[in-house]
Amino acid sequence: MANLLPSSIDNLELYRPFSKIRLIAVDLDGTLLESNESELPEKILSFANKFKNSNIKIIIATGRTLSGAEHLIAKLPIKNGTPIILYNGSVIIKKKYKYGKDCQILKKYKPIHQEKISNESMIRVVQISSKFRVKVIAYCCKWFGEDDFEEHAIGWSSVDKPYKEYNFMPVKWLEWSEIDKSISPSAVVIHTLGNTQVMADISKSLKGIADISFTHGSTYIEVKPINCNKGEALKIVANILGLTREQILGIGDNDNDAEMLSWSGIGVSVETASEEAKKCSDYVARRGVLDGAIEALKTVIHARRYKEELNKL
Incomplete structure (x- = not known):
């Protein structure tokens, strides 16, 4: 203690x-x-x-x-x-x-x-989430040499689609069927809108993806690369x-x-x-x-x- x-x-x-x-x-x-x-x-x-x-x-x-x-x-x-x-x-x-x-x-x-989530795992996260009334935002970074990098956010949603998300970044919204094969984000947030059953159901499915880890907030699930x-x-x-x-x-x-x-x-x-x-x-x-x-x-x-x-x- x-x-x-x-x-x-x-x-x-x-x-x-x-x-x-x-x-x-x-x-x-x-x-x-x-x-x-x-x-x-x-x-x-x-x-x-x-x-x-x-x-x-x-x-x-x-x-x-x-x-x-x-x-x-x-x-x-x-x-x-x-x-x-x-x-x-x-x-x-x-x-x-x-x-x-x-x-x-x-x-x-x-x-x-x-660290990045593999594109294959990202596709599975989106496919799992698409079955529920949730909002998914993937956060990606792109390095430019040794001095700077650029962040961008990509989203899928069955609910609202705000222009900017919590971190003040503009979000490029896609349809659930649109999953770019080049997307390998460093983090993904699944907003479950406080629905505990949805959170439990999605979490159960995410356990089947071997190279990710995830934690819970009160209204969201955060997905990260394994051991990250x-x-x-x-x-x-x-x-x-x-x-x-x-x-x-x-x-x-x-x-x-x-x-x-x-x-x-x-x-x-x-x-x-x-x-x-x-x-x-x-x-x-x-x-x-x-x-x-x-x-x-x-x-x-x-x-x-x-x-x-x-x-x-």
Whole structure:
């Protein structure tokens, strides 16, 4: 069972693991953001800036696409060259901002890693979904050399067909019978509109596809390449940065954070997290969305302050 985060200096030894942290991987939705929020609260921006000049890196590990996360990433003290985990681990990019004419910032992202769902499996996902009243959106990435990439979304729907989806990307809508044989997305979301029976029926059929994995939200099923998750992505990031597990702290709230929380040297779930996330965590914050994440960040800062005293123990 996960412990509560240390809250007293009476036992400095509790802070020792936190004093080793060099990388903090934090989820966005449900951890830093409420479900109805589109902008990061000033409270977290102000607090995160305390790490701006430290030797501790903050990285984002999100299920969002770059289109959906870029405006948030730009406001956080994420250093140039720092990896960013997107699509719940299917895509990893590196922030690579440059200055152009008139000191204008040119936003570039260097691709590091990508996993894809095979076209054959994608076709089966669409065929299974076509039997139900659902909406399916496939998220694809195309690399352009070493400096940039393009995202696009392709959809099939028995319900509404909005011009843009949750991540602000325009969607190219196709008929259920239209499945391009070149489509190999990094993630697919099946919106079941809260119908639990439909979710159960589709999930049962998806289990027959060997090279995919999937997780559930309250109103959707997310399909990813097999063995693809935030934990596996974090291993890649750790290797790139030359860090060990003990130097990494993960903060999350949902089932799709479970592998990241489990693999991190210290996994912290916010108080409002799912049972699966809490089960995979070492610690649980006393507070929920945003404040729970800040509580974890404060613990790291306190541990750094107490490091000299800890070395004497």
